[in-house]
Structures are given as structure tokens and as C-alpha cells.
Amino acid sequence: MLRRRTVLASTLAATATVASQSSLAAGDLTRQDPILVNVELGRPDGRHAFEPNELTFETGKLYRMVLRNVSQAPHYFTSNDFAARIFTRKVQVVQQVNGRETVLAEFKGTISEIEVYPDHAAEWWFVPVGTGRITDLRCGIRAPDGRTHAEHGMTGRIEIL
The missing domain is CATH 1.20.5 (Single alpha-helices involved in coiled-coils or other helix-helix interfaces)
Incomplete structure (x- = not known):
């Protein structure tokens, strides 16, 4: 026995x-090879919007989300709930230099808001670690009329499976 x-x-x-x-x-x-997700901030015609404004991610996968501002106004990509459900590997500031994407700066740690200036981009490398439906994606910049870009419709939803 x-x-x-x-x-x-x-x-x-x-x-x-x-x-x-x-x-x-x-x-x-x-x-892991990162999964590329492109998000445009603002619209060339001046409308305040995220494109796409609904995003879906899976836990445990590495993502490289490129936030590109295609408008003439600065924009935020802000979500406290999203930041609480992901592990940020890094955020990079990138710029076109001689026709090539060049990394100008890199940040690490907990990040809940990224501001991207007109005609520029930032890359957010992350791994979702918690599931849920996130509804607080917004741009909090104030437009000349005193309303935020979110009040003009620049909001979105994120689903983490």
C-alpha cells in the first residue's frame, strides 16, 4: 500500500x-507576435469619433494598438476600466522620419489615458488579463463650444473575452 x-x-x-x-x-x-489593432482618433472632416468605436480583445494575447490621430485637434484615448483589466507592456510615441516609423519615446507601467496630437500616433502594447464590458472609453478634451469631445460623440466600448 x-x-x-x-x-x-x-x-x-x-x-x-x-x-x-x-x-x-x-x-x-x-x-508571441502582437495582434495589430488600428484605431483612428477624430475624423479628417473635424468630427469627434473613434474609428472603430467598438473593440474586442481576448485575455492572454499580446496586442499592439496603434492610436493614430487623423484630425486637426488633439484627442485622448481614456478608459480607467480598460487600464484596470490589462497589463501594459509599453506605450511608444512614434513618428514618420524619412518615410519610416521611428520610436521617439517609450513608457511603461499603468496607463489609463493617452493623448495623441494631430497627424501623430502612439502604440499601446498590452495583454488583457481580466474580462468584461468596458463603457468608459472617451475623449475628455474640451471643444471651443465648451463641451467635451465625448459629449460630441467621441466615446466607445471595449469587450474583453
């Missing part, structure tokens, strides 16, 4: 070790 328990315990330990090692390899984010 004692020998049987020892063999069973050894078998379970070996199985757990193999399962643990394989799950670590599968979750190695340094080996």
Missing part, C-alpha cells in the same frame, strides 16, 4: 512538472 502511494505521488508530481513547464512556454509573451 505504501509503495502504491509513493508511485502515485511520484507520477502526479512528474505530471504536474510537465504540465507546469508546458503552460509556461505557451504563456511566454516574448514569443
Whole structure:
């Protein structure tokens, strides 16, 4: 009986070790190719909008979300709920230099708001870690009429599965 328990315990330990090692390899984010998601901030005709304004992500996958401001006004991509459900790997400020995208700056840590100036872009590299429906995506910049861009319709929803 004692020998049987020892063999069973050894078998379970070996199985757990193999399962643990394989799950670590599968979750190695340094080996994932990022999933590219493009989001335009504002519209060339001056309307305040996110395009697209509904985004869906899956937990455990690495994303590279490019926030490109295509308007003549600065815009925010703000969501506290989104920031609470993701791990930010980095945010990069990028600019066209001699026809090539060049990284000008990189930020790490918890980020809930990114401002992108007209005709510029930022890249947000992240991994969703919590599921849920997020409805607080907005741009809080005030327009000349005193209303925020969100009040002009620059809002969105994010679903994390």
C-alpha cells in the first residue's frame, strides 16, 4: 500500500512538472507576435469619433494598438476600466522620419489615458488579463463650444473575452 502511494505521488508530481513547464512556454509573451489593432482618433472632416468605436480583445494575447490621430485637434484615448483589466507592456510615441516609423519615446507601467496630437500616433502594447464590458472609453478634451469631445460623440466600448 505504501509503495502504491509513493508511485502515485511520484507520477502526479512528474505530471504536474510537465504540465507546469508546458503552460509556461505557451504563456511566454516574448514569443508571441502582437495582434495589430488600428484605431483612428477624430475624423479628417473635424468630427469627434473613434474609428472603430467598438473593440474586442481576448485575455492572454499580446496586442499592439496603434492610436493614430487623423484630425486637426488633439484627442485622448481614456478608459480607467480598460487600464484596470490589462497589463501594459509599453506605450511608444512614434513618428514618420524619412518615410519610416521611428520610436521617439517609450513608457511603461499603468496607463489609463493617452493623448495623441494631430497627424501623430502612439502604440499601446498590452495583454488583457481580466474580462468584461468596458463603457468608459472617451475623449475628455474640451471643444471651443465648451463641451467635451465625448459629449460630441467621441466615446466607445471595449469587450474583453
